[in-house]
Every structure is written in C-alpha cells, then in structure tokens.
Amino acid sequence: MxxxxxxxxxxxxxxxxxxxxxxxxxxxxxxxxxxxxxxxxxxxxxxxxxxxxxxxxxxxxxxxxxxxxxxxxxxxxxxxxxxxxxxxxxxxxxxxxxxxxxxxxxxxxxxxxxxxxxxxxxxxxxxxxxxxxxxxxxxxxxxxxxxxxxxxxxxxxxxxxFRTPRHIIKMMVELTRPQPTDFIADLACGTAGFLVAAGEYIMPRP
Missing domain, CATH: 1.20.1260 (Ferritin)
Structure with a gap:
C-alpha cells in the first residue's frame, strides 16, 4: 500500500x-x-x-x-x-x-x-x-x-x-506464449478477458 x-x-x-x-x-x-x-x-x-x-x-x-x-x-x-x-x-x-x-x-x-x-x-x-x-x-x-x-x-x-484494454491483453498473451500443455489461471478474473485471449491464441480461428 x-x-x-x-x-x-x-x-x-x-x-x-x-x-x-x-x-x-x-x-x-x-x-x-x-x-x-x-x-x-x-x-x-x-x-x-x-x-x-x-x-x-x-x-x-x-x-x-x-x-x-x-x-x-x-x-x-x-x-x-x-x-x-x-x-x-x-x-x-x-x-x-x-x-x-x-x-x-x-x-x-x-x-x-x-x-x-x-x-x-x-x-x-x-x-x-x-x-x-x-x-x-x-x-x-x-x-x-x-x-x-x-x-x-x-x-x-x-x-x-478498471478493465484491461483488449490490445494490452493481446500483447501480454503473445508475450507469454501459452501452449496447449500449459495450465492457465487468471486469479483476478473479472470478465475472463485473459482466459479468452489465451484460448484464442492456442486455437486460432480458421
């Protein structure tokens, strides 16, 4: 504090x-x-x-x-x-x-x-x-x-x-490079923006 x-x-x-x-x-x-x-x-x-x-x-x-x-x-x-x-x-x-x-x-x-x-x-x-x-x-x-x-x-x-802007979420996910074998957690989850972005990164849309 x-x-x-x-x-x-x-x-x-x-x-x-x-x-x-x-x-x-x-x-x-x-x-x-x-x-x-x-x-x-x-x-x-x-x-x-x-x-x-x-x-x-x-x-x-x-x-x-x-x-x-x-x-x-x-x-x-x-x-x-x-x-x-x-x-x-x-x-x-x-x-x-x-x-x-x-x-x-x-x-x-x-x-x-x-x-x-x-x-x-x-x-x-x-x-x-x-x-x-x-x-x-x-x-x-x-x-x-x-x-x-x-x-x-x-x-x-x-x-x-406060809500993390989408472009910041996207940047942080790309920097961490989550993989399908990783355990992913957002301990301060609000609207699940980071979890959704991580899922989209791992399984990109066709």
Whole structure:
C-alpha cells in the first residue's frame, strides 16, 4: 500500500496532468508509464556502467550507444522545457518504439501505436521533475505505485471499474506464449478477458 510522501508526490503528478487537460485516467497512466520506462532505461544502463567499472569488462549490450547519450533521462532532465519537449517527442519516442528491432518483435508491434500526448512543455518539465524525485529502486514500491494509480480509475466517475484494454491483453498473451500443455489461471478474473485471449491464441480461428 502506497502511503506518505511517495503517495503525495504521485498525487502531485496526477494533478499536474489533470489540470493540463489530460483528464482520462487511462491516458495519464499511459503517459506516466512511458516516462517511467524512459527513466528505467537510463537506470539500467547506469547499473551496467557501474558493473563495467568494477569488473573492467566493457558493457556488452548498451541501451544507449555513444551517439545516443542525449536520449538518456539524466541528460533530458537538464534541458530547458521546450528543448526537453522537442527531444522527447521527436527523438526519444521514436527510439523507444524501435527498441524491439526491425524483425517484427512483439514489443515493437505493440509499441508502434505509442503516442506522445503531453499538451505543452511546461507540463512535461514539471512531471519529469516530480518523477525524478521518486525513489523507485524497490520493486515493491513500483508495484504499489501502479496499484495506487489504477485505484484512481475506479473513482474516476465515468470510467467505472478498471478493465484491461483488449490490445494490452493481446500483447501480454503473445508475450507469454501459452501452449496447449500449459495450465492457465487468471486469479483476478473479472470478465475472463485473459482466459479468452489465451484460448484464442492456442486455437486460432480458421
């Protein structure tokens, strides 16, 4: 359960997007997830670089090559708001959408529709500043934060209870690649969307 200072910071981020005109909770979560993913890529590279310094073995599979350093979170956050806005919209989003390679990976197929929806530079700069203050080194904290954001969907009035969108269900099933010999369970089953999608994946329609 998310409590205390971290909860207040998440609320500030949510309110910043809400007052900027992003009123659909699903869109808020989507845009925050993209930014957290971008931040996470930089964190991943930083861990690899620290390991390389300790062992003397160069990073074998860097997320960011030398010519891509300007796309890292640590460098984005130092930019002026408009420059940050332009860099993320024009360079970083195309970068993360192409991470899966050019061979039709499941990741790339489902990231093709990713859209940068921040309305203005000042909003993006404020959200980046607030996200940078979050200590998400603990996986449980990340999970708690997402649970807290999802809880906002059920109190958003017109949106009612949370339901995983079909394209997300389809992507998750394709990533897990269920087989006819697998035992499949959805312990949080509501409308059985994941079970139906798994069945359709295993026995595609003729």
């Amino acid at each position: 998310l409590t205390g200072e971290l909860k207040n910071k998440v609320d500030k981020i949510w309110e910043t997007l809400w007052t900027a005109g992003i009123s659909n909770p699903l869109t808020v979560i989507e845009q925050l997830t993209y930014l957290l993913f971008i931040k996470g890529l930089d964190d991943q590279q930083s861990r690899e670089e620290r390991r390389a310094e300790r062992t003397g073995i160069p990073v074998q599979h860097p997320v960011f090559w030398p010519q891509e350093q300007q796309l890292r979170w640590r460098n984005l956050r130092e930019l002026e708001p408009q420059a940050m806005f332009d860099r993320i919209r024009d360079d970083v989003f195309p970068f993360i959408k192409a991470l899966g390679g050019a061979n039709g990976s499941t990741y790339r197929k489902h990231m093709e529709g990713a859209i940068f929806m921040f309305p203005k530079a000042s909003t993006l700069a404020r959200v980046v500043q607030l996200l940078d203050q979050l200590d998400l080194s603990d996986r449980d904290t990340k999970g708690d934060m997402y649970e807290y954001m999802l809880s906002k969907l059920s109190v958003a009035g017109q949106n009612g209870q």
